[in-house]
Amino acid sequence: MILAVIRLWAIMLFAAMTVSCGLGASDKITKVSQIAMGTLVEVSAVGPPSQTKPAIEEAFNELKRVEALTSFHKDSGLTQINNWAGKADAKADQELIDLIDVSIKFAQLSEGAFDPTIGPIARLWNFSGNDGPRLPGSQEIEATLPLVGWKLIQTDTQNKTVSLPEQDMALDLGAIAKGYALDRAAEKMKSMGVKSALINAGGDIVAFGVKAPGKPWRIGIQDPRNPNGMIAVAEINDRAVVTSGDYERFFIQDDKRYHHILDPKTGQPAYGLQSVTIVAPDGVTADALSTAVFVLGKEKGLALVESFPEVYSLVIDSQGSIAMSKGAENIFDLKH
Ligand code: AMP
Ligand code: MG
Numbered sequence: 001m002i003l004a005v006i007r008l009w010a011i012m013l014f015a016a017m018t019v020s021c022g023l024g025a026s027d028k029i030t031k032v033s034q035i036a037m038g039t040l041v042e043v044s045a046v047g048p049p050s051q052t053k054p055a056i057e058e059a060f061n062e063l064k065r066v067e068a069l070t071s072f073h074k075d076s077g078l079t080q081i082n083n084w085a086g087k088a089d090a091k092a093d094q095e096l097i098d099l100i101d102v103s104i105k106f107a108q109l110s111e112g113a114f115d116p117t118i119g120p121i122a123r124l125w126n127f128s129g130n131d132g133p134r135l136p137g138s139q140e141i142e143a144t145l146p147l148v149g150w151k152l153i154q155t156d157t158q159n160k161t162v163s164l165p166e167q168d169m170a171l172d173l174g175a176i177a178k179g180y181a182l183d184r185a186a187e188k189m190k191s192m193g194v195k196s197a198l199i200n201a202g203g204d205i206v207a208f209g210v211k212a213p214g215k216p217w218r219i220g221i222q223d224p225r226n227p228n229g230m231i232a233v234a235e236i237n238d239r240a241v242v243t244s245g246d247y248e249r250f251f252i253q254d255d256k257r258y259h260h261i262l263d264p265k266t267g268q269p270a271y272g273l274q275s276v277t278i279v280a281p282d283g284v285t286a287d288a289l290s291t292a293v294f295v296l297g298k299e300k301g302l303a304l305v306e307s308f309p310e311v312y313s314l315v316i317d318s319q320g321s322i323a324m325s326k327g328a329e330n331i332f333d334l335k336h
Pocket of ligand 2 (some may be wrong): 175176184244286287288289290291292
């Protein structure tokens with residue numbers, strides 16, 4: 001139901017729109033919105049439209065290219081690896097192998113709170129499938145948990161293969177691929193000469209340059225229990241801002257909220273936090289850490305964030321209380 005509403009909203013906004021506004025030609029902002037990676041993506045770029053328009057088009061192409069590499073549901077480079085699980089080593093593009101290696105690094109650093117082998121458990125809950133989520137039985141979950149374990153993944157850069165040793169194991173890069181796609185799209189725009197842009201994929205953002213001289217990009221952080229409310233604002237340039245929240249994909253049954261961020265140790269949704277926002281130098285780090293911190297919880301999660309240079313976090317716990325990592329008070333301007 002909730003997913004259907006979100007989808008309808010997205011479709012209504014689909015009509016790709018281009019808005020140009022601003023002062024001189026060099027600080028005009030061109031905005032284009034399209035559906036990509038299953039969400040509404042808005043790209044804003046500052047500069048003469050003759051430069052920004054083709055760059056924005058290429059940014060969307062880049063998002064679609066990364067989706068074709070990493071999608072869990074559509075036929076992709078990733079599903080080809082998953083199809084060979086338990087059978088043989090699967091051939092994969094170097095780019096995908098690199099992203100899997102980065103995922104393994106975050107799994108290691110988070111002690112398995114972020115785990116790209118969550119696929120079989122994610123399939124049981126089906127939060128990202130087209131036919132809607134379901135509540136799996138505890139026996140199903142217990143029987144599936146042995147298929148989750150990032151240490152089982154083997155990547156081979158020389159032979160360009162990835163191996164998942166057990167049948168029905170499956171990689172799910174849903175917690176990192178969007179951040180990666182945003183990074184690639186931003187790089188593409190920079191390579192085409194754009195000095196300043198913001199890419200917003202359903203609230204997950206990568207921005208570079210400034211909106212106007214002396215004006216950084218301003219990002220609103222959503223109140224997890226009020227879709228129209230803002231809890232904080234972050235002013236950024238050359239940064240990614242990614243949020244993982246229990247309000248993004250969820251259902252409520254018998255007064256209990258079940259959502260899409262899963263604890264790889266239990267196979268159940270991770271409880272304790274409502275949302276985690278990460279500000280980091282790049283989208284991959286922000287995306288992987290937002291999920292890892294959500295699963296780790298406030299204390300362990302913020303400690304992990306503080307082990308990274310230039311990474312900051314704001315978390316909201318199940319009571320609605322806000323906590324931040326060291327230095328984050330300089331990034332987030334709280335609204336209350
Ligand atoms: P995010 O919204 O970035 O936190 O990513 C959530 C998505 O990543 C889910 O829809 C799943 O596909 C996948 N996922 C869920 N739990 C985990 C986890 N603990 N580690 C890695 N990926 C996960
Ligand atoms: Mg994430």
